[in-house]
Amino acid sequence: MNTMTKQPILVVGAGITGVSAALEAAETGCDVILVEREPAIGGRVLRNHNYFPKLCPPACGMEINTRRLERNSRVRVLTNTRVTEANAGADGWSVKLASAPAYVNDRCTGCGECAKVCPAKVPDPHNLGMNETTAIRSPHVDAWPTTYTLDRSACPADCKACVEACKYEAIDLNASAKDETVSASSVVVATGWHPYPLEKLTELGGGELKNVIANVNMERMVAPTGPTEGKILKPSNGEPPKKVAFVQCAGSRDVNHLPYCSAVCCLASLKQAIYVREQLPEAEVTIYYIDRRAPGRNEDVLTRVAEMDGVKLVKGKVGKIEQGQGDGLKLRLEDVEAGQIVETEADMVVLATGMVSNLVNGDLPMNLTKDEDNFGLDSLEQKVIVAGVARRPEDVAACVRDATGAAAKSVIAARRA
Numbered sequence: 247m248n249t250m251t252k253q254p255i256l257v258v259g260a261g262i263t264g265v266s267a268a269l270e271a272a273e274t275g276c277d278v279i280l281v282e283r284e285p286a287i288g289g290r291v292l293r294n295h296n297y298f299p300k301l302c303p304p305a306c307g308m309e310i311n312t313r314r315l316e317r318n319s320r321v322r323v324l325t326n327t328r329v330t331e332a333n334a335g336a337d338g339w340s341v342k343l344a345s346a347p348a349y350v351n352d353r354c355t356g357c358g359e360c361a362k363v364c365p366a367k368v369p370d371p372h373n374l375g376m377n378e379t380t381a382i383r384s385p386h387v388d389a390w391p392t393t394y395t396l397d398r399s400a401c402p403a404d405c406k407a408c409v410e411a412c413k414y415e416a417i418d419l420n421a422s423a424k425d426e427t428v429s430a431s432s433v434v435v436a437t438g439w440h441p442y443p444l445e446k447l448t449e450l451g452g453g454e455l456k457n458v459i460a461n462v463n464m465e466r467m468v469a470p471t472g473p474t475e476g477k478i479l480k481p482s483n484g485e486p487p488k489k490v491a492f493v494q495c496a497g498s499r500d501v502n503h504l505p506y507c508s509a510v511c512c513l514a515s516l517k518q519a520i521y522v523r524e525q526l527p528e529a530e531v532t533i534y535y536i537d538r539r540a541p542g543r544n545e546d547v548l549t550r551v552a553e554m555d556g557v558k559l560v561k562g563k564v565g566k567i568e569q570g571q572g573d574g575l576k577l578r579l580e581d582v583e584a585g586q587i588v589e590t591e592a593d594m595v596v597l598a599t600g601m602v603s604n605l606v607n608g609d610l611p612m613n614l615t616k617d618e619d620n621f622g623l624d625s626l627e628q629k630v631i632v633a634g635v636a637r638r639p640e641d642v643a644a645c646v647r648d649a650t651g652a653a654a655k656s657v658i659a660a661r662r663a
């Protein structure tokens with residue numbers, strides 16, 4: 247029995263923040279509904295190859311959470327589900343949820359026979375569209391639930407190859423969408439972020455020059471299940487780069503793009519410099535930065551990279567990237583310490599693009615209080631708590647701390663008259 251609150255607590259977004267908040271609220275005795283719009287939980291963290299400060303695979307931490315979820319019957323997890331309407335009342339919230347058709351049901355064992363025969367190809371969303379995958383597939387190797395997902399819009403008319411291949415009768419190509427209305431004592435918003443679009447950084451060659459990629463693409467490239475099976479390769483010709491430049495604050499702390507600091511991009515580039523040097527010991531790495539922000543125990547990563555052979559840290563703001571000789575790149579920057587404008591070259595550039603709040607695009611139809619950068623603010627009166635990157639850009643450790651606070655605050659808000 248739910249002993250803590252009259253109605254369940256609703257958590258929107260099942261990234262590391264939402265999953266942690268849902269589990270902690272449930273472990274205090276509350277019923278929780280955890281809503282995720284994607285087919286699997288875990289959010290953006292699972293797109294990272296390793297994560298700082300320890301540089302371990304993020305799937306380990308998430309696996310501990312999925313075990314906790316499996317053991318805790320208080321959390322109802324709804325994937326492929328969105329909030330379509332939310333109305334506040336005296337006792338909490340009435341929320342309409344829309345779940346996409348379950349073309350593959352929970353009889354699915356993950357055997358993979360359907361994907362082997364599927365003729366339809368789609369850009370792989372887990373790998374940020376850098377490669378193709380089949381219309382029916384596992385969302386990714388660490389996906390939970392493990393049920394396959396199906397992109398029905400990609401299927402040719404009359405194809406039933408997957409249904410015929412499935413021994414478990416787990417596929418229903420005619421499944422329909424489901425709507426339901428739930429009551430919630432309070433709501434935790436943990437909707438996270440998306441990367442600032444590379445294409446908006448035209449002055450840095452984003453979206454135009456093939457060998458200019460974003461930090462999020464680098465994470466997928468270096469992952470063994472990524473588009474290049476873990477190899478760091480120049481998109482122009484599939485060869486390993488010899489000179490890699492990381493451009494910090496690409497579009498961040500810039501009134502023309504994102505006026506704020508995303509708090510993790512310095513650490514992300516330092517981590518990625520380690521990836522490059524470990525895989526390509528001959529490659530030269532230069533990190534162009536305005537400030538080096540590595541607070542707390544993350545400073546160890548900065549010290550480790552600063553001491554590495556083959557890595558240079560240059561205090562300079564890169565203002566322009568253009569095509570150089572062949573498929574090379576020409577960078578124009580202000581070298582702050584030398585006090586001059588200089589030109590330099592690289593054969594691959596990684597732009598440290600920032601994090602944009604998912605509350606920017608109106609995907610969550612709730613009347614939320616937001617700051618000027620579209621990050622959400624708590625409203626105990628409205629019984630809404632905002633946590634993780636939905637609240638402000640931060641790393642995983644801070645998100646998990648935030649989630650614990652959000653779980654406690656959501657119970658307090660739920661119990662307030």
Ligand SMILES: Cc1cc2nc3c(=O)[nH]c(=O)nc-3n(C[C@H](O)[C@H](O)[C@H](O)COP(=O)(O)OP(=O)(O)OC[C@H]3O[C@@H](n4cnc5c(N)ncnc54)[C@H](O)[C@@H]3O)c2cc1C
Binds near residue numbers: 299327438
């Ligand atoms: C290049 C890069 C590298 C990084 N590397 C590290 C690292 O090494 N170590 C580290 O600590 N941090 C790292 N970070 C930061 C880390 O990714 C974030 O701290 C983390 O993703 C935040 O988790 P979250 O749960 O708040 O948000 P997210 O991971 O974005 O999860 C939000 C979830 O909510 C879902 N959602 C969104 N809107 C809705 C909606 N309307 N309805 C239902 N569901 C919704 C999303 O689908 C998603 O599953 C890195 C960031 C970048 C950019």
Ligand code: SF4
Binds near residue numbers: 354413414
């Ligand atoms: S849908 Fe059927 S064939 Fe496909 S992975 Fe699941 S059980 Fe196997």
Ligand code: SF4
Binds near residue numbers: 363398401408
């Ligand atoms: S019906 Fe769709 S998912 Fe199934 S095999 Fe055909 S194309 Fe693939």
